Amino acid sequence: MRNGALALRLARRELRGGLAGFRVLIACLALGVAAIAGVGAMNAAVTAGLAADGARLLGGDLSVRLTQRPPTPEQTAHMAGLGRLAEAVEVRSMVRRGG
Numbered sequence: 001m002r003n004g005a006l007a008l009r010l011a012r013r014e015l016r017g018g019l020a021g022f023r024v025l026i027a028c029l030a031l032g033v034a035a036i037a038g039v040g041a042m043n044a045a046v047t048a049g050l051a052a053d054g055a056r057l058l059g060g061d062l063s064v065r066l067t068q069r070p071p072t073p074e075q076t077a078h079m080a081g082l083g084r085l086a087e088a089v090e091v092r093s094m095v096r097r098g099g
Contacts, residue, residue: 059086 014021055061064071064079071079079085 050057062082076085
């Protein structure tokens with residue numbers, strides 16, 4: 001109950017100067033809630049779009065990753081038999097100053 005009394009005392013002090021400060025507080029709260037709701041709506045729209053058209057947007061139904069080695073010719077031939085094949089190479093690198 002001690003925190004509630006403190007909150008009421010601080011609110012009373014704030015309202016001594018009039019409602020101008022209270023209006024600014026309400027405007028800030030409304031702006032914050034609108035921003036959070038907008039971000040949530042955008043997140044939901046992007047997630048739904050990816051779920052609906054993910055394969056077409058991302059380019060395929062199957063992804064195979066090999067770490068630190070290329071596929072063998074037999075593996076490449078097998079994957080090419082499943083449909084169109086696209087290869088991408090990702091290189092991990094580190095830069096170091098000489099000397």
